[in-house]
Amino acid sequence: xxxxxRLGYRYPxxxxxxxxxxxxxARRGSVLGLLGPNGAGKTTLISHLAGLHEVQEGAITIDGExxxxxxxxxxxxxxxxxxxxxxxxxxxxxENLACFAGASRLHxxxxxxxxxxxxxxAQLERFAGERAxxxxxxxxRRLNLAIALLxxxxxxxxxxxxxxxxxxxxxxxxxxxxxxxxxxxxVIYTSHYMEEIEAIADRVAILDHGRVIRQGALAELLSxxxxxxxLHAPGLKAAALAPFGAVTMQGExxxxxxxxxxxxxxxxxxxxxxxxAQVQHAEFGRYDLEQLFMSLTQRSLRDE
Numbered sequence: 001x002x003x004x005x006r007l008g009y010r011y012p013x014x015x016x017x018x019x020x021x022x023x024x025x026a027r028r029g030s031v032l033g034l035l036g037p038n039g040a041g042k043t044t045l046i047s048h049l050a051g052l053h054e055v056q057e058g059a060i061t062i063d064g065e066x067x068x069x070x071x072x073x074x075x076x077x078x079x080x081x082x083x084x085x086x087x088x089x090x091x092x093x094x095e096n097l098a099c100f101a102g103a104s105r106l107h108x109x110x111x112x113x114x115x116x117x118x119x120x121x122a123q124l125e126r127f128a129g130e131r132a133x134x135x136x137x138x139x140x141r142r143l144n145l146a147i148a149l150l151x152x153x154x155x156x157x158x159x160x161x162x163x164x165x166x167x168x169x170x171x172x173x174x175x176x177x178x179x180x181x182x183x184x185x186x187v188i189y190t191s192h193y194m195e196e197i198e199a200i201a202d203r204v205a206i207l208d209h210g211r212v213i214r215q216g217a218l219a220e221l222l223s224x225x226x227x228x229x230x231l232h233a234p235g236l237k238a239a240a241l242a243p244f245g246a247v248t249m250q251g252e253x254x255x256x257x258x259x260x261x262x263x264x265x266x267x268x269x270x271x272x273x274x275x276x277a278q279v280q281h282a283e284f285g286r287y288d289l290e291q292l293f294m295s296l297t298q299r300s301l302r303d304e
Contacts, residue, residue: 001063001186002026002049002155008057009044018044020210021058026155026186031177033201033218034190035289037297040207042190046157049188050080062155076104076151081144083160089133093124093143096132097150104151114150121176122146138169145176155186162196174200194290204289208297221292229257229265230291232281233272240275244268250291 002025009019019041026032036042047053048060051071060067062077070077080086087096097115106114119125122142127135132143141161148156158177162170178200181187191197197204198218205215214221227245234253241247244267245260257268265284272279 001028002188003061003064004045004058005061006058007045007048007055007060009048009053010056016210018210019048022207022210022212023058024205024212024215026188027203028154028186029181029184030202031181031187031189031200033197033204034188034207035194035197035204035293036207039209041210042207043159044210045207046080046159046188046190049078049155049157051075051078077153078155078157079148079151079153080157080159081148081161083163085132085140085144087132087140087143087147090131092129092131093119093135093146094128096143097146100147101150106150114152118146118149121149123172136166136169138165138172141165141169141173145173149180153185156180156188158187158189158191160191161189162191162193170196194288194293198289206293206296213296214292218289222289227259228284229259229268230281230283231255231257231268231272231279233277233279236272236277236279240272240277241268244271256291 004022004024007019007022008017010017022041022045024032034042034045044053048055049067051068055067062070088099091099094115097118098111101111101115119128122145124139124142124146127139132140135143144161161177162173165173174196177187177189189197189201201218203216204218204221206213230250231241232254236253236255238247238249238255241255241257244257244263246258248256248258250256259265259268265282269279269282
């Protein structure tokens with residue numbers, strides 16, 4: 001549905017481009033997980049899709065039509081559920097939905113139908129008369145979601161939609177987003193919670209310094225290096241693993257070994273058992289998303 005082709009963007013006066021030759025696609029019925037450290041370009045990219053930035057370089061198309069033309073013809077085709085709360089605190093849940101339904105050009109019976117459907121989807125019926133400022137963090141996130149869904153958008157952009165919510169609300173929101181994709185919507189989901197991306201994304205794109213440094217189907221990305229053995233063994237030293245391949249420390253007692261040719265996981269575990277090491281966890285042939293992300297972005301702190 002969405003195609004981004006070599007998108008580039010530089011803010012006025014900036015020393016370097018915020019986006020450089022970014023190419024991505026988002027498909028109907030699929031969730032694209034968008035990852036990157038602070039300053040990677042995620043917000044700039046989402047701002048383009050939300051119509052806040054004009055394209056400087058490259059192209060963005062929706063079903064082959066230039067984004068600005070598609071938005072002008074049908075502005076409600078794309079919706080954003082932002083990280084910040086996007087509603088009026090002094091209005092009730094129902095009043096907020098009525099207000100944003102009007103902004104989405106919904107009228108009469110259709111307006112009433114969509115408000116009722118979004119209250120139902122977000123499970124907010126019991127809170128319809130409650131002022132938004134009195135809602136818990138999880139309920140506020142669900143109100144953000146309900147508002148974004150009002151015009152039945154085809155492409156949904158979720159920017160950190162679970163920040164500050166309890167585990168039950170987080171699970172509900174993730175289930176809801178999966179359901180939206182199953183209904184045929186295209187979804188782009190940004191989060192710093194790697195386990196969320198692993199839970200709901202079909203495809204993943206990792207941005208850093210304004211460039212896409214890795215993208216593809218989640219399962220393929222996590223199995224690209226099938227010679228990796230990850231271990232958790234408190235007290236284990238690198239010297240015990242060095243004969244088996246290249247060793248990287250991932251944290252206290254946590255190691256990753258890129259096995260040399262001819263070396264097997266069984267040989268490593270047998271050697272550690274003979275040495276008296278207490279292996280609490282071992283995994284072979286698969287990164288988790290956080291490991292992949294940290295290896296690609298070099299683990300350096302980003303404060304911008």
